[in-house]
Amino acid sequence: QLQLVESGGGLVQPGGSLRLSCAASGFTLDYYAVGWFRQAPGKEREGVSCISSSNSGGTTNSADSVKGRFTISRDNAKNTVYLQMNSLKPEDTAVYYCAAVPFRLCALRPPMYNYWGQGTQVTVSS
Numbered sequence: 557q558l559q560l561v562e563s564g565g566g567l568v569q570p571g572g573s574l575r576l577s578c579a580a581s582g583f584t585l586d587y588y589a590v591g592w593f594r595q596a597p598g599k600e601r602e603g604v605s606c607i608s609s610s611n612s613g614g615t616t617n618s619a620d621s622v623k624g625r626f627t628i629s630r631d632n633a634k635n636t637v638y639l640q641m642n643s644l645k646p647e648d649t650a651v652y653y654c655a656a657v658p659f660r661l662c663a664l665r666p667p668m669y670n671y672w673g674q675g676t677q678v679t680v681s682s
Contacts (some may be wrong), residue, residue, distance in 0.1 A: 558582040558671055562654050565676030568644055572680070576639040578654030578673060585630070586610045589662035590637045591669055592628060594650035594678075603664025604652070605639060612661045619664060622648075644680045651675040 564576040578590060591606035605618040605628040616628050627640040637654060653676075655669035 560654055560656060560671055560673035562652065562673040562676040565652060565678045567679045567681065569682050570645060570680055572644050573640070573642045574644065574678060576641065576652055576654075576676060576678075578637045578639075580635045580637075580656065583656075585635050585637060585656065586632045588656040588658050588671075589660040589669075590628075590630075591655050591662055591664060591666075592626075592637075592639045593653045593655060593664075593666055594648075595653070595675075596650040599650075601653070601666050603666065606662030606664055607637060608662040609659050611659060615661065617662055617664060641678070644678075646680045648678060649680050650678060652678050 559581045561579050587609050589608050592604040593601050594604050595601040607628045608615045625643045629638050654673045656671045657669045
């Protein structure tokens with residue numbers, strides 16, 4: 557059974573950091589493009605960062621709103637993709653989801669992705 561599980565969310569003060577994890581089971585995540593998406597109450601789901609499958613070059617892409625603050629990376633030994641989030645702002649508050657699609661260049665478009673995790677809440681507040 558193919559499964560993605562996010563972890564690492566929580567409550568953090570503005571300016572703080574969190575690292576989200578997206579752990580895969582049932583398949584090798586290195587062969588998949590992986591995206592991080594977020595959805596705040598009353599808003600549409602939006603792309604945050606993504607990383608292409610390794611056989612597509614492993615390139616990364618990020619939304620303008622998080623460039624310079626968020627970094628996506630892989631640990632193939634742990635079959636996990638991370639999202640390091642620094643300099644967090646209240647507007648980063650949302651449920652964060654990871655998603656995967658096989659053998660692709662990544663893109664920040666939710667319909668492209670086949671497999672989704674259940675999400676993890678990130679709240680940035682003082």
